[in-house]
């Protein structure tokens with residue numbers, strides 16, 4: 196996948212990453228400043244999360260939405276879903292600046308895209324926010340269960356990551372039992388906490404770390420996990436590093452420090468540079484379960500809601516992440532290519548094949 200660089204012009208970033216459309220949403224009255232990116236709609240409408248974050252610059256927000264939307268295309272495709280990839284970012288502090296009017300105004304911008312983009316939850320937004328968007332447009336998923344939606348996607352997302360961890364452990368240890376393994380979970384928010392519970396239930400030694408120290412203390416006490424200071428994560432001698440905070444934590448510096456043989460977590464876009472760091476991980480024999488392959492539980496949950504699937508079906512689709520991860524690891528080994536390149540190859544083949552089906556008659 197080509198990379199969007201914030202130093203490039205907007206049009207060259209769009210062209211490089213193959214984006215179909217980017218919409219800037221501005222409403223001075225509510226203070227809304229948002230960007231919606233539609234990456235690809237070959238397989239279906241572009242579904243993606245709405246992230247609310249305190250970006251330092253507009254270029255940083257654009258870079259994030261371009262990366263997130265593109266990875267949604269890849270995530271939906273590798274999971275066998277009939278969805279394209281999109282994403283949205285709202286610039287601001289979700290704890291202080293989010294309101295009903297802001298979310299409903301954002302919903303009007305989604306409505307104007309006539310179903311080309313379907314909004315979902317991401318960092319800084321929750322099912323209640325999806326409900327506000329729903330008041331303005333039907334093109335939203337991840338609604339609360341009380342109004343017929345699939346609810347919080349985090350438990351399903353955590354289950355997918357858990358399946359990806361198991362598939363990676365199988366590759367390294369020949370068995371997918373996690374008993375006795377040591378896992379570092381970085382970022383114990385919605386997904387991280389559910390993952391900690393799944394790991395604890397399988398007798399894993401769990402280390403937890405979050406920039407929110409109260410949260411670290413709370414979760415470590417609740418699940419009997421060991422709290423670790425954020426700066427010392429890479430000094431821990433563990434089997435698996437599970438990044439579940441924000442992306443970009445895997446770079447030359449952290450790879451050289453890392454003591455784990457497996458990286459498998461929920462955070463989107465974990466590799467600072469896909470090609471360079473994917474290759475470095477391959478060279479060092481560290482198994483990287485590509486983020487978009489194993490964190491697809493959330494999008495599967497939303498897809499199930501749109502399709503009217505039951506929770507059981509949604510869980511079955513999420514369990515398929517185990518096989519999807521195994522397929523990626525097999526291709527990586529067979530062709531001696533990084534796991535991210537292997538996953539990209541599988542995706543690009545599916546999109547290209549379906550594109551041919553759709554353009555024929």
Ligand SMILES: NC(=O)c1ccc[n+]([C@@H]2O[C@H](COP(=O)([O-])OP(=O)(O)OC[C@H]3O[C@@H](n4cnc5c(N)ncnc54)[C@H](O)[C@@H]3O)[C@@H](O)[C@H]2O)c1
Pocket residue numbers: 316317318319348349352381382383384385386387404405406407410425439440441442461462463490491492493494
């Ligand atoms: N929620 C979902 O369904 C879902 C699905 C797929 C992928 N993801 C991705 O997984 C990640 C976590 O999602 P979430 O819903 O749990 O978000 P969240 O906001 O609930 O949790 C993120 C946690 O990470 C912590 N954090 C932020 N920066 C950190 C840092 N540098 N070091 C340590 N901790 C840090 C935050 O304090 C917070 O507790 C995100 O990258 C998200 O895009 C989420």
